[in-house]
Amino acid sequence: MNERIKMDVPAASPLRHDDAAETLRHVRQPLPHDSGRKHVQGTAQYIDDIREPEGTLHVAIGQSPKARGRLISLDVSAGRAVPGVVAVLTADDIPGKNDVSPAFGDDRLFVEDVIDFLGQAVFAVVATNRDVARRAVKLAVMEIEHERPSITVEDALERGETVLPDYAFGRGDANAAIAASPRSLAGQFRVGGQEHFYLEGQVALAIPGEDGDVHVYSSTQHPSEVQHVVARVLDIPDSYVVCETRRMGGGFGGKESQATQWAVTAALAARVTGRPCKLRLDRDDDFILTGKRHDFRCDWSVGFDEDGRIQGYAVELLARCGCSADLSGGVVDRAMFHADNAYWMPAVHVGSKRLKTNTVSNTAFRGFGGPQGMLAAEHVMDQIAWATGRDPLDVRYANFYRPGGNHTPFGMEVEETDTLLGLVQNLERSSDYRARRQEIAAFNASSPIMKRGLALTPVKFGISFTLTHLNQAGALVHVYQDGSVHLNHGGTEMGQGLYIKVAQVVAEEFGIAMERVRITATTTAKVPNTSPTAASSGSDLNGMAARVAAGAIKRRMIAHAAKAYDVPEEQVEFRDDRVFIGNESLSFTELARKCIQARVALSEAGHYATPKITWNRDKATGRPFFYFAYGAACSEVIVDTLTGENRLLRADILHDVGKSLNPAIDIGQIEGGFVQGMGWLTTEELVFNSEGRLLTHAPSTYKIPVASDVPADFRVALYPNANREETIYRSKAVGEPPIMLANSVFCALADAVHSLDPSKAVPLDAPATPEAILRACEALRGRPMG
Structure with a gap:
């Protein structure tokens, strides 16, 4: 363990004041998680473990059976008559605003008339126990004027429906640069969504106080927003509401804005009944009622020279946002901010659409749009490598940010080009990339069915909220x-x-x-x-x-x-x-x-x-990030090209966390983020049918990574570096950047498939499920599957 967390900083690192000479007793030490022992023992208290006050009631959600339409009538009389039912809440019971949105006023606590997605909350039953509440919910009778829903990006484009206006930025004339380039390519690349699958589902407990006060225990990443929205819906001052969160059993962004609705529902129930009320979504309802990572269609074109150097790049990021804006503004903006990843693009256009569909509103997910934009860039790098016959890593090197070519498409200077290059070169050596490349080529030449692939991909991730006041x-x-x-x-x-x-x-x-x-x-x-x-x-x-x-x-x-x-x-x-x-x-x-x-x-x-950050979105100028965190991963996979089954054999990771506050915690975050990213790109597939019903709504139909998916040879090291900015003890953030290290797994899978016919590009979208890999293999064999 000690070798993995060695943090000696080179003499050339840009340290200021007395950081280099500090003798620290606690900071930079690999101390255990404060709740780690309780996690293992099962004694860590989550909201569902809090001893319920006497008389606590339980809440269940009544959901729309249709994805799009108008609610003509709602009859809940049968549910109200069930013994044990204390109240049935509808939009008519809301004393304040029927609005649980984080910003744009387009998320309602309960449907009033327009239905936006299948499963949308129409009413809630409050009963003496969960079983009674859940049974009473099913007795409601709804009359709905149904319309054909929009489910896909193409549906939304056909109807011209968006949740927010289009947005774009760039530099120079990308299309002209592409047209004038010696070589050019264009294509379409799809990036799938992802379910948060936190271990602790959405849950809240609301306890009424005197004079209209309410104390809400919420599994939320944003207690202040819960406080504010509870007050808005109940029509009371913020000071009357206390929101408390001791710990969550995972969040990953799914509890940033979307924990609010369930806390508000519990608080409204407590207000109406005058008794403590608890709402805990079961796993199926949690899947159906809460948003996911945004899925994207990326339409791209690129111009480059014979060495693979990009001359011009244009990409349109078409995001399927779901039925409301939620946090899609920031998510898609961040996808745009990371559409370059680690690469200098002399002429570039990054455009976007925030498309409205009749599915649950997508929301924050670890990486917040960055993974989607970055993966599209890595896909294009592979396309260039296949077209030029060059090693994909050499194409990446040729396009890295460098002195004189170190401004992002939105104009921010990339100051640490030396960090990015040095880190990748170190990983290339430590992972023995070149020798393994040769070994894999020899293996593939003699193995007609089983193919191995290797990829080394970089990460450059901006750290700060892009909404400046949140910093x-x-x-x-x-x-x-x-x-x-x-x-x-x-x-x-x-x-x-x-x-x-x-x-x-x-x-x-x-x-x-x-x-x-x-x-x-x-x-x-x-x-x-x-x-x-x-x-x-x-x-x-x-x-x-x-x-x-x-x-x-x-x-x-x-x-x-x-x-x-x-x-x-x-x-x-x-x-x-x-x-x-x-x-x-x-x-x-x-x-x-x-x-x-x-x-x-x-x-x-x-x-x-946070100092230094400024961002004028209208003019697309400023510095939206305090600094960048860097990393790189080298992944080796093996693929059965007759079934699409695959396995990650080895992963080497080198990641920049500055001077780590706690190396043990940081390595855990890197390992966990990488595996979660690998799940997003390989096994986790969200499937909606044409009626808007989520078919992958439980562990039986939605596959997250398990222990056996973690490579037996898993090497993680921290890059010895100090943050040039004056952050806390010169550390760097580590929560989100590791997700994008998993891009190397996707690229390695594409590399393995490419060995079937190096003259062709690999038609592989994310997630690279066995079915998707098999389709790509058959396409390269000249026998595309129906």
Whole structure:
């Protein structure tokens, strides 16, 4: 384990102030997850584990049986008559606005008239237990004026329906550059969606208080939004609502905006009945009622020279957004921001459409659009390599960002071209890429059925919310008289290790043991107006806010100690649970008590706002990202070309996390992200029928990766580097970038299929399921499947 997390930084790394000389007790140490032991023991408390208050009621959702149409009438009288049913809620019971959207006012809590997707919430039954509620739901009678739904990108294009306006940016005349290039290609590439499949489904518990107050426990990545939307729907001030989240059993973006509806429904039920109310979606309903990763159709054209260098690139990203805007604006914008991935494109056009379909509204998913845009770029790199006969890695090298060619299509400068190139070159050597290439070629030449493939792909991922005002965080720190510390901040814990990282920062600031820092649940009652835990920015934002708060308290303690002992403040040092004051020493606890006796404030609310970022969307100018995180992966696969069955044999990963706050946590994130990305690109397939019914709605029909899918030879290393920007201890974000390392698996599968006939391009879309791979193999054999 120690070799995998070695973090020696080269002397050339751009460190400032005293980072290089710091001796750190907690930060940069591979400490275990604060809830890891409880996770293993099954004692970690999730919302469904909270002891229910006496009289708690349970809520079930009544869903539309049609995907598009108009609700003519709704009769819930039979359900109301069922023993144990306390209330049936419809749009008529909403005291405020029938709006649970994050921004655009187009997501309703319950249908009023227009039906937008099959399964949409029409009403809710509140009963003494879940079984009664679920049975009563089925007794409702709906009269619906049905219309043919739009399901696919092509359906939406035919009807001209979008959830948001088209958007584009670029540089130069891409089409003219393509036309003038020695070589050119064009094509269409489809990228599938993905179900979040968090272990803990959507759940909320709402407890009514006095004078209209309500306390909501929600499995959400965005407690402040839950607070705000509950208040909007109930027509009460935000201050009357507290939203609390101790931990989630996974989120991956699926609980950024779409946890809100279920928290609001529980809160409305509590308001109507005056009793605690809980809503927990079962897995089938969770699949049907919540959005997925956006699927895309990418229409592309590229011009290049004989060496594979791109002269011009044009791509239209056609996103299937579902029935409402939700977070599609930001998701598709980020897909556009990453349509270049790691490559310089002298002339480039990136366009997009946000298409409306009668399916559940798609939403945030780890990577937030970046994976889709980036995969399309990698697909084009492979197409160029096949057309020129060059090694795909050499084509990638030829197009990397470089000095003099280091501005993105939206004008931001890529400052770390040396990091990108050095990282990929290191991985090329450590993975023995060239020798393995030759071995695989020899194997394929002698193996007519089983084919191996190899691919090494880079990742360049921008870190920050692209909605600038979200790049801020707050934290609350108290030091008590016994020297223990209470820590609260706006970030939420979904298994990614945010809480332990921020606690490490606070313990380091005070020079005390980790055991002294009490990690507490995220709650809007302590830290208000927080951003969602998303965009890989949780540690960057909340770590800084917590350090600001702890630092302010520490400075007051230093000032008091220096005055009391008549020494300069520079001679006061906090370390090893003690405070050294000139030639004197006392425990941290003793100084805390002395400060209290001297009426020194030992509580502080810290705030941090990310510097440097600006983005003018209308003019497509600015710097939407604070910095870029980099990575690369080399994947080797084997494919049975008669069945499409395949296996990942080996994966080598080198990833840039700056100077890691916690190497053990970061490696776990890299491994998990890679495997989740591999699932998106190989086994996870969303299938809707022509009526808008999701056919892959349970583990029986939707396949996520399992332990046996993880390669036996799995090598992960952290690239020794320090963030050039002044982030928390010079670390870099690690939540989302590893997803895109899995692009190497998709490209390796295409490489294996390509060996059947190197004169042809591989017609393979994502996900590369066995069926899709078999179709591609048969196409190269000249016998396309029907």
